[in-house]
Amino acid sequence: MEADTKAKRHVVCRADEIQPGASKRVQVAGRDIAIFNVNGEYSAIGDRCPHEGASLCAGAIVGLAEADEPGEARMTRHGEFVRCPWHGWEFDLKTGKSWCDPRRTRVKKFDLAVEDATKIVEGPYKIDVFDIRQEGSYLVIDI
Amino acid sequence: MTSPVPSATNLRAGSLPIAGLGAIDCDVHPRSPRRQDLLPYVDDYWREIFMSREIDHLELSGYPETLRPNRAAPDAGNGDAASLAKALLDPLKLDAAILNVTSGVHAIFDPYLAQVLCQATNRWLAAEWLDRDPRLRASLIVPLQHPEAAVAEIEAYAKDHRFVQVLAVVMNDKPLGQRYLWPIYEAASRHGFALNIHAGNTYRHAPTQSGFNSYLVEDFVHQTQGFANQVGSLLAEGVLAKFPEMKVVLSESGVTWMPSLMWRMSKDWRGVRIEVPWVKEMPSLLMRKQVRLTLQPFDGPSDPAQAARAIAHLGGDEMLLFSSDYPHDHRIDVAYWPANLPEELAARAARENALATYPRLEV
Numbered sequence: 056m057e058a059d060t061k062a063k064r065h066v067v068c069r070a071d072e073i074q075p076g077a078s079k080r081v082q083v084a085g086r087d088i089a090i091f092n093v094n095g096e097y098s099a100i101g102d103r104c105p106h107e108g109a110s111l112c113a114g115a116i117v118g119l120a121e122a123d124e125p126g127e128a129r130m131t132r133h134g135e136f137v138r139c140p141w142h143g144w145e146f147d148l149k150t151g152k153s154w155c156d157p158r159r160t161r162v163k164k165f166d167l168a169v170e171d172a173t174k175i176v177e178g179p180y181k182i183d184v185f186d187i188r189q190e191g192s193y194l195v196i197d198i
Numbered sequence: 199m200t201s202p203v204p205s206a207t208n209l210r211a212g213s214l215p216i217a218g219l220g221a222i223d224c225d226v227h228p229r230s231p232r233r234q235d236l237l238p239y240v241d242d243y244w245r246e247i248f249m250s251r252e253i254d255h256l257e258l259s260g261y262p263e264t265l266r267p268n269r270a271a272p273d274a275g276n277g278d279a280a281s282l283a284k285a286l287l288d289p290l291k292l293d294a295a296i297l298n299v300t301s302g303v304h305a306i307f308d309p310y311l312a313q314v315l316c317q318a319t320n321r322w323l324a325a326e327w328l329d330r331d332p333r334l335r336a337s338l339i340v341p342l343q344h345p346e347a348a349v350a351e352i353e354a355y356a357k358d359h360r361f362v363q364v365l366a367v368v369m370n371d372k373p374l375g376q377r378y379l380w381p382i383y384e385a386a387s388r389h390g391f392a393l394n395i396h397a398g399n400t401y402r403h404a405p406t407q408s409g410f411n412s413y414l415v416e417d418f419v420h421q422t423q424g425f426a427n428q429v430g431s432l433l434a435e436g437v438l439a440k441f442p443e444m445k446v447v448l449s450e451s452g453v454t455w456m457p458s459l460m461w462r463m464s465k466d467w468r469g470v471r472i473e474v475p476w477v478k479e480m481p482s483l484l485m486r487k488q489v490r491l492t493l494q495p496f497d498g499p500s501d502p503a504q505a506a507r508a509i510a511h512l513g514g515d516e517m518l519l520f521s522s523d524y525p526h527d528h529r530i531d532v533a534y535w536p537a538n539l540p541e542e543l544a545a546r547a548a549r550e551n552a553l554a555t556y557p558r559l560e561v
Contacts, residue, residue, distance in 0.1 A: 106468075120472040125436025126377075128475045143469035155468040155480065 063198055070169050070192035073097070078137075080112040084198050088165055091116060091148050093134040097169060099196055100137075100151040101162035109141040111162065117145070119154065166197040212537035214544055216520075217291040221548035222561065225396075225449045225492045225521035226286065229276050230256065230263060230301035231322045239318035239325075247311070256302030256315070260369060260399025263300075266527060274525035279330035286524050287333050290533055293549070293561045296362060297327055297336040298396055298449060304367045305400035309344035316341045316351060320361070328360045335559060337365035337394050345381050352385040359558040363447060364391050367398030369405060369424040375435030387441040390557040392490075395428050397421045397450035422497070425451040426459050429489055433463065436476045438484045445555045447490045450523060452497030457511035460485050486514050490555050492521035493547060495528045496536060505538045519555060520548040 067081045073092040080102050081088050087102035089112035102112050118133040136145045136154065145154040151164035169192050233254040237245055247253065262268060270276055275285025287295055299319055306312040316339045323336045338361040340348035348364075355361045364386045366374060374395065386393060404410045405420045425448050432438055432446060460482035467474075467481050477484070498505040509515065522532035530536060535544050553559060 120475040122475040125440055125476040139469075143472075145468075153468070155471065160468075 065196050065198060066170075066175055066193050067196050068194050070097070070194055073194075076116060076134075078112045078116070080110060081196075083196055086198070088196065089137070090167065090194060091137065093148060097167050097194060098148040099165040099167040099194075100146065100148060101165075103162065104139045104141065104144060104146075105153075105160055105162060106139065106144055107141055109139050111137050111139055111146060113140045114138050115140070116148070119145070168195045168197075169193070170195045212535045212539075212541065214535035214541050215290075216533055216535060216548065217289065219291075219520075219544060219548040220293045220561075221290060221520055222552035222559070223286070223290070223292050223295040223522050223524070224447065224519040224552055224555075225494065226282070226295045226297055226524050227263070227268075227270075227276060227526065228282065228297050228299065228323070228327060229270070230299060231319055235322050235326070236315070236318040239321040240314055244311075244314050244318075253311075256306075258300055258302045258305055258367070258398050258400070260305075260401055260405070261300045261367070261397060268526050270525035271527065276525045279327045279334060282327075282524075283331055283333075286522065286532075287331065290522070292333060294333050294335050294552075294559060297323060297334060298365060298394065299323065299337070299339055300365070300367060300396050300398045303339060304342070304370065304398065306341075306343065309341060309347070312341035312343045313347040313351075315339075316347075320351065320355065324358065324360070335360050335362045335556075337361070337363045337396075338391065340364055340382065342366055342370065342379065342382070345379060348382045349385045352382065352389060352391065356385075356389040359560060362392065362556040362558045363394040365394045365396055367400060368395050368421060368428055368448075368451070369399035369401075369403075371400070371402045373431030373435070374428045375431030375433070375437045377435070380437070380440070383437055383441050383444060387444040390443075392445040392447050392556055394447045394449055395425065395451075397425075399424070421450070422452055422455050426455060429456075429459060429485065430463060433477060433481050433484060434474050436474070438488050439476045439478065442488070443557075445488055445490055447492065447519065447555060449492045449521065450495060451491050452495065453491050453493065453512070453518065454498045454508045456485075456489075456491060456517070457508075457513075460513075482513065486512070486517060490517055490519050490551065492519045492523075493536070493539065494521045494523040494532070496539060498538065500538045502538050502540065506540045509540065509543070515543050515546055516551055516554065518543065518547040519551050520544075 065083045073079045075092050075094050078091045088099050089102040090099045102110050114137040116134050117136050117138045118130040121131050122128040138145050151162040153160040172191050233248050275281035303315040319339045328334050340351045463481035498508045
């Protein structure tokens with residue numbers, strides 16, 4: 056019973072499969088997960104937009120348009136959001152929360168780690184997706 | 199108690215008298231001033247113009263007061279302050295009533311004539327109405343055709359708190375959110391005026407986006423679209439965000455269309471808000487904070503339970519303001535709370551909401 060309540064770690068892909076600015080959808084334990092690489096930093100959120108179900112993975116990685124005054128718009132937080140490809144709703148890549156309605160409109164955020172290949176081979180992880188080579192880094196998701 | 203609208207058959211009079219609520223009537227119409235009313239307040243050049251151009255009865259054809267339902271009954275008490283007191287303020291025991299002049303002054307093209315007509319109308323309102331009954335308040339009439347003069351008029355009346363809001367008609371030249379009008383909102387907001395958007399049309403454009411309609415029944419309905427346009431404009435252009443203290447009061451707008459506008463703008467904002475990043479809150483929340491609607495004429499269902507559900511969609515009854523729209527004949531007895539409106543709304547709508555809407559209103 057104890058084992059079932061613990062998060063399971065899943066190796067989902069090689070880190071270099073997702074170049075900076077790119078994204079990839081993976082399926083882990085029956086879930087569609089969108090993984091983004093923003094300037095070498097990876098994040099993983101649920102792939103299905105809670106609005107109409109579009110794949111967020113296909114959305115643009117964007118910053119936040121902000122304005123203190125009408126007519127004085129500027130971009131901030133570059134690369135921290137994905138904009139849904141269908142209707143433009145924005146989701147914070149770090150938290151999965153939508154910008155417009157963070158409390159109620161959100162996708163799940165997953166813990167993602169970049170692990171060295173050697174560590175993965177040696178570690179007690181469930182490796183159910185890929186052959187692990189002995190070099191490079193892999194993305195590991197806790198579910 | 200006698201009905202203040204003698205011609206009305208009491209189709210939908212409820213049983214709750216307005217008297218006793220300490221009500222503040224947010225939309226009352228004095229007769230529009232005629233030439234002889236305004237001449238004392240203009241200089242000799244403008245007297246010459248008024249006479250030689252025969253400027254007299256300025257009726258807004260998009261809000262014609264000589265036609266029903268805007269036409270007052272022959273013995274309606276909106277001819278002078280004493281008659282209005284006898285017909286409306288006394289029987290309803292109103293604590294205050296806000297006078298709205300929706301005359302042709304709003305449609306004048308000549309910016310200087312518009313300015314003079316607005317000035318004279320305000321002076322007439324002050325001298326002939328406000329000075330004669332301490333319960334009376336008024337909307338300041340300003341020339342949107344001439345924003346600089348409009349600002350000057352607001353400044354001129356900044357200390358006269360009997361003028362509680364600045365009046366614009368709902369269908370006019372351009373959307374009201376546009377920046378050329380912001381000096382007016384800046385002055386209004388700084389001095390605690392609300393912005394009143396009142397039914398009416400200057401016919402600068404066809405009243406519908408599909409062209410001119412043929413019948414009056416259509417015209418009534420299209421006013422609603424005009425109100426929705428203006429709320430959308432004030433929100434998107436950033437007026438609500440820029441002037442968060444200024445309430446926007448919609449007069450004779452109806453109510454039940456408002457929730458769908460709130461829902462739709464809140465939804466579409468999520469996807470296209472990057473165009474208007476100064477709209478930082480969900481539009482429905484901003485509207486609930488700043489937009490107010492007067493209750494007469496009410497556009498909801500006649501069944502009280504259904505009407506209550508329609509109103510509940512607003513998400514807050516702080517948005518509603520009691521009004522009689524006196525002396526316009528909507529076939530109800532304005533001495534009683536309308537039968538189809540929830541009575542539990544009465545205390546708030548009749549008084550508290552108005553006090554929260556008009557910082558200049560001291561009762």
